[in-house]
Amino acid sequence: MGSSQARVRNSPNDVGTYLTVAAEDMKTIYLDHNATTPIRPEVLEAMMPFLKDEFGNPSSLHQLGQKSRKAVEEARAKLAAFIGADDPNEIIFTSGGTESDNLAIKGTAVARGKPLSKVTTSTVEHSAVRRVLFQLEKSGWCQVSKIPVTSAGCLDKSARETHLSPDTDLVTLMLVNNETGVIQPVEEIFIAAREKGVTIHTDAVQAAGRIPIDVNQLGVDLLSLSGHKLGAPKGIGILYVRKGTRLEALIHGGSQEKNRRGGTENVAAIVGLGVAADLAREELSAAPRRIEPLRNLLEKEILSQIPKTAVNGAGATRVCNTTNILFEFTDNTQMVMALDMKGISVSNGSACASGNPEPSHVLLAMGLPQDKAHASIRFSLGSDTTKEDIETAIPLIVTTVQQIRSNHPLWKEK
Ligand SMILES: Cc1ncc(COP(=O)(O)O)c(C=O)c1O
Structure with missing residues (x-):
């Protein structure tokens, strides 16, 4: 997907306005197809x-x-x-x-x-x-x-x-x-x-x-x-x-x-x-057969390698490309930005609501408390997502969660 830019937050309260900094040329692993897809x-x-x-x-x-x-x-x-x-x-x-x-x-x-x-x-x-x-x-x-x-x-x-x-x-x-x-x-x-x-x-x-x-x-x-x-x-x-x-x-x-x-x-x-x-x-019949195993691999590895994680909506029938994962003791805005700096594009909710400090109304309606809604990330795969993308993303997600948790006051107490 060519070169990308990484964004950093000016201050902890500055959710909507990011300072754009040039990042080294890296391939973006785009896992935000529910926000938008590349033109075919x-x-x-x-x-x-x-x-x-x-x-x-x-x-x-x-x-x-x-x-x-x-x-x-x-x-x-x-x-x-x-x-x-x-x-x-x-x-x-x-x-x-x-x-x-x-x-x-x-x-x-x-x-x-x-x-x-x-x-x-x-x-x-x-x-x-x-x-x-x-x-x-x-x-x-x-x-x-x-x-x-x-x-x-x-x-x-x-x-x-x-x-x-x-x-x-x-x-x-x-x-x-x-x-x-x-x-x-x-x-x-x-x-x-x-x-x-x-x-x-x-x-x-x-x-x-x-x-x-x-x-x-x-x-x-x-x-x-x-x-x-x-x-x-x-x-x-x-x-x-x-x-x-x-x-x-x-x-x-x-x-x-x-x-x-x-x-x-x-x-x-x-x-x-x-x-x-x-x-x-x-x-329509071939796409789920290709994408669903990749989504399942991503979920399985995250759940097995990172403690205190869960799939929001796991008990329901879902489309093949989407997973919404709770990473307890993290903040989803920090996660999105940290992953972006590593070349992974994900989302902390609906694209129309990102930049909105309110927790997701969808996750709240499912009964999640505010802190868990604020700690959930959406990954959405698409027709251009490869197995290599997922295999590259997994260790980067693991280290990102570890880094963010290492600064989380409640995680430190555990
Ligand atoms: C379920 C749903 N409805 C409506 C929209 C809005 O579509 P558009 O971005 O084309 O205005 C979106 C976009 O994210 C969506 O996910």
Whole structure:
């Protein structure tokens, strides 16, 4: 991955602003694919013509414009095939997962023209859902009911009935948790919601390319995806909208995306997303077979070589690439920075929350106390991760934990 830079903290309280120092040229072992993935070469290659010669506006009638239109519609068909949608017109291109989540939830509320009675969600959603609901509730636009999770991070299905009532208008639940990789058991809740005629949205951003996604099997009306978690560039995503679902646009302007999202389409990124979706579909069965043993090796060696460690979410079914590990008597911001200086990129929570001194709401919802939530690290592997990467990373993680613990007052007392 070429040269890298290491970052050091200015002061113990300075979590958000780091002093950037040049580090020696070293290969980065990138274990943060849930934050973002590198653009795949095939994706970049497909995008290039649309960043250079094929620059037409898809709304233009001339040939240059129509070439772009054709490319956008071909990509739309690829995305529809990727998620099993009946009709490519059910796909709206957006700027990414956050916009898709906003459009799904606020667009449903606005389409009704009145506050939503009740929205059912969970305690472990990404901030792109969580904060939207918080804002809507604060403005009196909905009442939110949150399904708790078990200590393994799974939706507590026994609580389902109390969270789905006759006045529920919308259910929004993620398919895969971004911090723990837990695959949420949403099927029964979605079936119950469908029987009650409730609109169903799922944030499938971390599921894409890791587990099969079929909108009809899931029975969802709305589904969010993001390109940059899938080897496509940042700033592109989709919202799937089942035909007949009431949804009001949030961005008004031109009549693009059939009046559901104004603004000239990001043609190159859309083309890239189409290729990434095709690749993900082709590789869906092979990728877990390759990545899961590497994730398991990382977990096994950490747990056996480092005392006082545990996998958060170990008791749940998880996607193949993610592990969230508690290293007791450490601080996860220090860990991220120390590992970064050794050339290993990991995360101390969701990318959107890093720099945030608050402990992870996901880990707290699973019942971890604050100090343990502050001592947990997410490792997320990807299509470019090799066995050599994992074997190189393990001893570096072991020594990093030893170094950090050697300065921890409670560890010293042990
Ligand atoms: C579960 C989930 N939803 C939504 C998002 C936001 O996606 P984007 O970065 O494309 O806005 C993310 C990004 O980390 C995510 O993990």
